[in-house]
Amino acid sequence: MSLKIETIKVYHTVSMPDPTLLQSADGVIAIGIHSTAEIDWLREHCRHLVFADFAPPGDEFDSVGSDLRTATRKMLNALNDMGYKRIGFVGWAESADEPYSETRCRAYVEWSREFATFDPSRCITEHSMDRTTEEFGHRLAPRLLSSPELPDAILTSNDNIAVGIYRALHERGLRIPDDIAVASFNDISVAQFLNPPLTTIRLPAEEIGKTAVNLLVERLGGRDLSRHISIANRIIWRRSTHAVQAMKSG
Structure with a gap:
């Protein structure tokens, strides 16, 4: 099902992006590891914030990732x-x-x-x-x-x-x-x-992305309590290790 949401990708390297890009958005999905300073900056400039592939300390924000x-x-x-x-x-x-x-x-x-x-x-x-x-x-x-x-x-x-x-x-x-x-x-x-x-x-990158979007939609819908979701991963056995067949059959 299409959610018909307009998305904008915002990148940053050494410096943070223009905060007006985030302030004008209904919600933000922050992907990857972020420092304490970056989390504080995002908190200041985002109305609704979900972290994907990263779980910041505490229980303030929604997050989804793999353990x-x-x-x-x-x-x-x-x-x-x-x-x-x-x-x-x-x-x-x-x-x-x-x-x-x-x-x-x-x-x-x-x-x-x-x-x-x-x-x-x-x-x-x-x-x-x-x-x-x-x-x-x-x-x-x-x-x-x-x-x-x-x-x-x-x-x-x-x-x-x-x-x-x-x-x-x-x-x-x-x-x-x-x-x-x-x-x-x-x-x-x-x-x-x-x-x-x-x-x-x-690592379940596609599932992490889908879940992050769902979490943000829930936030926009009025959910107050934060949710932390961990999605399972699995080992793909190939020939860079021995006993591949034994592990697969086990």
Whole structure:
């Protein structure tokens, strides 16, 4: 069913956009991670506000996303069950002062400490503007591959970073997954065409978007209580990890 809603896309990089664009809108869907300062700015200039793919602290705003902490632990448990015991992690830090601050990284650290396998030399992060890119993954890979004992599997924060890891492994003559397995998040279109195809967690981007619109429509209709919705994700097993058929049949 078409809601016949006029939409305007507003982007910001270093500076925030013109506030009049938001003030003239009946409602705003803010996509992705936002800092405390950005949340405060949005609160000031938006009549109705829904966060998509991000849940700000507290219960003031509607939000919809996928539980990345649970997804990370699900992947780590599966890799552990498949026999991978030295699992490394490559991702970004939300701030320069907190290297393990991003949700997936924090879940990895918690999980590793529970299993008494945490090794800082196998948890590589950096606070950087290019944090979601192939170049970021390729740049951070040498720090992980120079650790005293190579990991037998690497989990990355997203598929673009995994592409950079692939490149670094190939440059060193390391085979995926025979020498080191790779797994990731997002299931971007290129993931299935990598050599080998990438095991990844498919995040429900379309469902998150639809739900965010529905939440905003409810707000416009007069709902007062905020709603926080978490949508399930699933692992897409491909040949960058061993025992794919066993996991699928299980």
